Amino acid sequence: MKTIAFVDLRRQYEEIRGEIDRAMEEVISKTAFVGGSFLKSFEEGFAAFCGAKHCIGVGNGTDALFLALKALGIGAGDEVITVANSFIATSEAVTMTGAKVVFVDIDPRTYNIDVARIEEKITSRTKAILPVHLYGQPADMDPILEIGAKHGLKVVEDAAQAHGAMYKGRRIGSIGDIGCFSFYPGKNLGAYGDGGAIVTSNDEWAVRARMLANHGRVEKYDHDMEGVNSRLDGLQAAILGVKLKHLPEWNERRRRNASLYNEYLKNSGVVTPFEIKDVQPVYHLYVVKCGNGVREKFQDHLKQRGISTGVHYPIALPNLKAYAYLGHRESDFPVATAASREIVSLPMFPELVRSEIEYVAEAVKDFRM
């Protein structure tokens, strides 16, 4: 029997060990721990990669979202519209600013925000739309930008799972007003600890975000306002700088692995991922739908064959206890609620090989028979 991890970060490190170890030694010998040339060089590289003018390294993806919203002036009394299916960091960041989070149900095919249901949630207090490119699948940005422009709303992208994804020839993260990334180790571009970044082509928001992330200052002790301490450190920046060069190839391998899964899972009974037109997803996760009421058995079946799986996410955000105060019922978000009970994430990472995908697919088909 094989053992197939859900994600294997060790395999990737083995491939690039020399480069990573050299980069870390350099940071330490130059004591460039906070700020410094490694950070600057990564920020420039990542901005260029995203097709944006500015990149600001921050402490993590949650802070990237929080600081982006703050830089746009969003706070108490405002409302931010986001999606019912995501990691809690998305909605947490809204609440952290003092604004109210307003959820929208999902598209049943993509599990991303249902763009047809956004406008009904807009009020006089709405300030921004916060779409998530979940699983590395681009949200349908054109209608979102159109709604944003029509109602004078900002658009902030949660690109924490979509480094390098493309939407109609544009890079995810540089399509809305501000894009936010996480470099949590398991993400497509992952640090060896926590990290995050904000990208934007707007000079004013870039300056504000950078100040807010660094105690509200530009120079050493000239604090124009209060901010927070949320910085991408030198070691993480150097590691990310090495890994950024490999990201296009790693994303390509994820896409190849997804198409192998698609091929092997034909007629298996599970619903494979759906790609909207003219996009290039980067398969942070490969999520299938396994049918109502069988998920636990399905995951057990795979576990017995040495295959680890995950669920992203088992409870839709509005149904979490954390949001009980909003007074939602499950029937308010029928699509997200139904999906949360049927979705399963299969092992997905660039270093996964064909024979392993075949093995997983066989185990999936076995369950169906």
Ligand SMILES: *Cc1c(COP(=O)(O)O)cnc(C)c1O
């Ligand atoms: C990982 C993630 C975040 C938060 O990033 P952290 O670096 O863990 O703070 C936000 N949104 C989504 C969709 C994520 O997957």
